[in-house]
Amino acid sequence: MKKVIWIFALIALFFLGDRVGGYILKSLAEKSQFRYSRMYQQDIDADILLVGNSRGLMFYQPYIEKKTSRSTFNLSYNGMPIDLAEALVGDYLEKNKAPDLMLLDVTMCDRMNNQLVAGFNMYGPYSPRIRQLIRDTSTTMANATILTHLYRYNSEVFQRSLTYLNKSDEDWLLDRRILQNIADDAVNYPEYNITIPEPAMPALNRVIKMAKEKGVKVKLVINPYFPAFADRIMNLADFKSTVEKATGEKVYNYSKSVTDIDGFGDYQHLNKSGARLYIDELIKDGIFGSLKAQETMKLK
Amino acid sequence: MIFNSIAFLVFIGIFLPIYFNLKEKGQLWLCLVGSYFFYGWWDYRFLSLILFSTCIDYFVGLKMQGENDQAKRKQLLIISMVVNLGFLAFFKYFNFFIGSFDAAMQSVGVDVGYNTLNIVLPVGISFYTFQSMSYTIDVYFKKIKVEPDFIKFATFISFFPQLVAGPIVRAIDFLPQFSGGARKFNWDRITSGLGQMLWGFFKKVAVADSLAPFVDQCFAAPEGFSSLHLIIGIVFYSFQIYCDFSGYSDIAIGLARILGFDFPDNFKTPYFSKNFSEFWNRWHISLSSWLRDYLYIPLGGNRGGGFGSYFFTIIALIIPVFLSGWYWLILVYGVVFAFIFRFAKKDIKNKVEVFTYMNLVITMFLGGLWHGASWAFAVWGYLHGTYLIVQRLIGPYYKKFVQTLRIPRPIVVAGDIAMVYFFTCLAWVFFRAKASKEQLLLGIDDFDIASQYIAGIAAFEGMSFGTVINKFMVAKGVILIATLLFVEIADFKFDFSSLIKTNPVFRVISFATILWIIAFFGSFGANSFIYFQF
Numbered sequence: 001m002k003k004v005i006w007i008f009a010l011i012a013l014f015f016l017g018d019r020v021g022g023y024i025l026k027s028l029a030e031k032s033q034f035r036y037s038r039m040y041q042q043d044i045d046a047d048i049l050l051v052g053n054s055r056g057l058m059f060y061q062p063y064i065e066k067k068t069s070r071s072t073f074n075l076s077y078n079g080m081p082i083d084l085a086e087a088l089v090g091d092y093l094e095k096n097k098a099p100d101l102m103l104l105d106v107t108m109c110d111r112m113n114n115q116l117v118a119g120f121n122m123y124g125p126y127s128p129r130i131r132q133l134i135r136d137t138s139t140t141m142a143n144a145t146i147l148t149h150l151y152r153y154n155s156e157v158f159q160r161s162l163t164y165l166n167k168s169d170e171d172w173l174l175d176r177r178i179l180q181n182i183a184d185d186a187v188n189y190p191e192y193n194i195t196i197p198e199p200a201m202p203a204l205n206r207v208i209k210m211a212k213e214k215g216v217k218v219k220l221v222i223n224p225y226f227p228a229f230a231d232r233i234m235n236l237a238d239f240k241s242t243v244e245k246a247t248g249e250k251v252y253n254y255s256k257s258v259t260d261i262d263g264f265g266d267y268q269h270l271n272k273s274g275a276r277l278y279i280d281e282l283i284k285d286g287i288f289g290s291l292k293a294q295e296t297m298k299l300k
Numbered sequence: 301m302i303f304n305s306i307a308f309l310v311f312i313g314i315f316l317p318i319y320f321n322l323k324e325k326g327q328l329w330l331c332l333v334g335s336y337f338f339y340g341w342w343d344y345r346f347l348s349l350i351l352f353s354t355c356i357d358y359f360v361g362l363k364m365q366g367e368n369d370q371a372k373r374k375q376l377l378i379i380s381m382v383v384n385l386g387f388l389a390f391f392k393y394f395n396f397f398i399g400s401f402d403a404a405m406q407s408v409g410v411d412v413g414y415n416t417l418n419i420v421l422p423v424g425i426s427f428y429t430f431q432s433m434s435y436t437i438d439v440y441f442k443k444i445k446v447e448p449d450f451i452k453f454a455t456f457i458s459f460f461p462q463l464v465a466g467p468i469v470r471a472i473d474f475l476p477q478f479s480g481g482a483r484k485f486n487w488d489r490i491t492s493g494l495g496q497m498l499w500g501f502f503k504k505v506a507v508a509d510s511l512a513p514f515v516d517q518c519f520a521a522p523e524g525f526s527s528l529h530l531i532i533g534i535v536f537y538s539f540q541i542y543c544d545f546s547g548y549s550d551i552a553i554g555l556a557r558i559l560g561f562d563f564p565d566n567f568k569t570p571y572f573s574k575n576f577s578e579f580w581n582r583w584h585i586s587l588s589s590w591l592r593d594y595l596y597i598p599l600g601g602n603r604g605g606g607f608g609s610y611f612f613t614i615i616a617l618i619i620p621v622f623l624s625g626w627y628w629l630i631l632v633y634g635v636v637f638a639f640i641f642r643f644a645k646k647d648i649k650n651k652v653e654v655f656t657y658m659n660l661v662i663t664m665f666l667g668g669l670w671h672g673a674s675w676a677f678a679v680w681g682y683l684h685g686t687y688l689i690v691q692r693l694i695g696p697y698y699k700k701f702v703q704t705l706r707i708p709r710p711i712v713v714a715g716d717i718a719m720v721y722f723f724t725c726l727a728w729v730f731f732r733a734k735a736s737k738e739q740l741l742l743g744i745d746d747f748d749i750a751s752q753y754i755a756g757i758a759a760f761e762g763m764s765f766g767t768v769i770n771k772f773m774v775a776k777g778v779i780l781i782a783t784l785l786f787v788e789i790a791d792f793k794f795d796f797s798s799l800i801k802t803n804p805v806f807r808v809i810s811f812a813t814i815l816w817i818i819a820f821f822g823s824f825g826a827n828s829f830i831y832f833q834f
Contacts, residue, residue: 003487009808010811013808013812014812014815017816018816021816141824144824150816150819153820154819154822156772156773159775159776160772179524181523185523190742
């Protein structure tokens with residue numbers, strides 16, 4: 001009998017601790033200023049919605065807002081695949097006022113990332129789309145989420161939400177400069193091709209469709225690469241035309257728009273100073289729309 | 301099948317209830333069938349290899365028993381050695397030796413053009429081969445009796461908890477446990493076995509697999525990271541490999557205990573070692589003691605050695621020079637041997653000591669190669685052999701030095717532990733360095749990666765935390781390592797293992813806590829264990 005009590009005590013204690021722990025972590029996540037916590041907890045009223053993977057972070061919000069006088073919201077995250085972006089954009093448009101413009105870096109269509117989908121487990125309780133995505137990715141993971149609440153918070157996404165508990169995440173962008181030897185070595189980087197997984201283009205189309213249905217103007221871009229590294233991507237032009245063909249949208253190619261070595265954190269990412277140069281280019285090319293028109297809008 | 305998989309959970313869920321409801325013979329049969337199923341889940345074709353090895357050693361043992369002629373007994377032992385080591389040499393080292401020979405010939409302008417074969421390395425071959433060989437060697441030296449029951453013998457070779465990644469359990473420790481009646485459902489054994497398994501899962505799933513991505517990133521391209529980043533990388537690797545391997549051992553030992561078998565410890569907090577001899581008494585104990593008993597001592601051990609030592613020394617030292625093309629090593633050997641023989645001339649005691657050094661190097665070199673067919677593993681072994689020699693050489697002077705300066709003992713102990721850990725990490729760089737296929741095409745090999753790594757650390761550039769990429773992984777890793785060390789120190793002080801047995805409240809709380817930690821920190825990608833490749 002004692003042994004049975006022992007087993008029940010263990011099970012009871014595990015679930016009690018798990019639920020209490022899960023509740024505490026949930027409360028912390030909800031209080032966070034991290035982008036997704038804000039998105040699911042608050043009403044966002046942004047003019048421009050920015051979407052991408054880690055390369056989408058170079059849509060440096062403080063500078064865009066300063067230069068365009070328009071509010072922004074960035075959904076980008078390291079390694080974000082387009083199917084996860086689809087769920088997040090869907091939730092954003094459903095919960096919040098539709099933005100005027102959605103700017104999306106299409107290089108995020110180069111991979112699917114089940115591991116990151118697992119990382120967004122913590123937002124499952126707020127989003128049927130994320131719950132479905134997790135079920136589609138792995139039923140084991142989906143069942144584990146039901147079994148233990150602590151498991152939901154077992155991710156870097158949660159750790160980031162703790163980092164931004166009391167501060168804004170809008171400044172999240174590399175601040176370092178690429179090491180000189182790495183920069184010099186870019187010409188020797190093995191040639192490679194961007195591959196597009198089969199589900200990526202249909203998912204991108206659905207994202208565009210959702211946005212357009214809400215009256216959001218969609219612009220697709222290829223964010224900058226370190227120029228010598230961009231030369232090693234052998235099918236960048238093909239990639240651009242494939243996306244254009246699949247979506248019927250023009251893709252603005254900024255892959256070599258920043259040439260200043262001080263503007264890069266590594267081959268694929270601009271740092272803050274590089275992001276400023278890039279955003280100046282976007283503004284100059286009217287990607288954010290006419291500034292005069294924007295100012296008029298603000299005055300209204 | 302790996303322990304951290306759903307398949308294993310299902311397997312053990314079916315296995316245990318049947319096992320405890322069978323009689324002794326039935327349990328043995330179930331263990332054997334279960335073990336072959338467990339192994340065959342990975343690749344059933346290699347079951348024939350285990351079975352063949354088992355049959356050979358079983359019949360060699362039987363033949364030896366009825367044979368009094370020492371020469372014939374020796375012949376039988378040689379048959380067993382040739383078969384076991386032959387399999388190992390073919391499956392594990394064939395391509396390595398062919399490739400190395402080819403490279404060596406090319407370096408002297410001869411193109412032999414041997415082709416390597418596409419050979420799949422059978423999981424755990426190094427472990428079960430050593431386990432099987434220990435039986436025939438012990439029978440030959442009449443240390444154990446022959447096992448006449450084939451089922452018992454086959455189960456001893458293929459016992460699934462420790463089949464693919466150890467610990468290597470000797471026949472002398474394991475075979476006697478098969479007698480004594482059916483194993484009953486024993487609550488104490490089950491709770492303590494479960495405790496050890498849970499701790500093993502914590503080490504593997506939470507610690508090792510969480511540290512792995514950071515380590516992989518560091519070793520993929522060391523030249524791209526700051527010194528601090530690389531230092532964190534090697535510290536993380538030291539704990540990754542420890543937790544990965546000792547985690548497997550804990551699961552294996554815990555599972556065996558549940559099934560009614562007692563295996564000796566395979567790890568005893570090795571990073572708290574104060575010298576290298578102690579390190580090898582605490583790290584992968586089943587392998588180091590195997591190498592000690594079946595290689596080091598037969599070579600002469602601490603007693604020096606004779607012709608065998610000379611022969612193996614020449615083989616061990618000269619062949620790598622030609623195979624690697626590092627001819628400058630001959631100069632290094634010259635300086636080292638001049639130094640050693642300068643002392644050796646004094647008296648016979650020093651001569652014995654010289655051979656002891658050689659025996660140490662040979663044992664550690666072969667121990668390194670046991671881990672994998674790569675010169676980087678051999679260098680890792682060499683380094684540890686060298687550490688042991690240097691320790692023997694300077695140990696007495698160091699003791700005197702410490703006594704003369706009257707340094708407080710805690711400081712000496714902390715310094716010793718830090719020193720051993722530092723040099724162990726240095727050796728780990730060679731152990732972990734592995735060039736990718738792309739890097740090999742660019743002419744970058746394992747040694748280049750290791751050199752880049754050490755040069756990157758030695759440059760001491762970028763020592764601020766700002767230069768470290770992915771601070772979240774670092775923070776998580778530090779928390780997990782701190783938890784591990786805290787529990788290991790607390791276990792040493794308060795004997796957690798006994799508390800788990802005697803105090804039910806402590807047991808419930810500690811089990812629940814480990815489960816919470818695994819749920820919150822665990823990496824659930826069903827990652828394979830590092831030692832499977834060995």
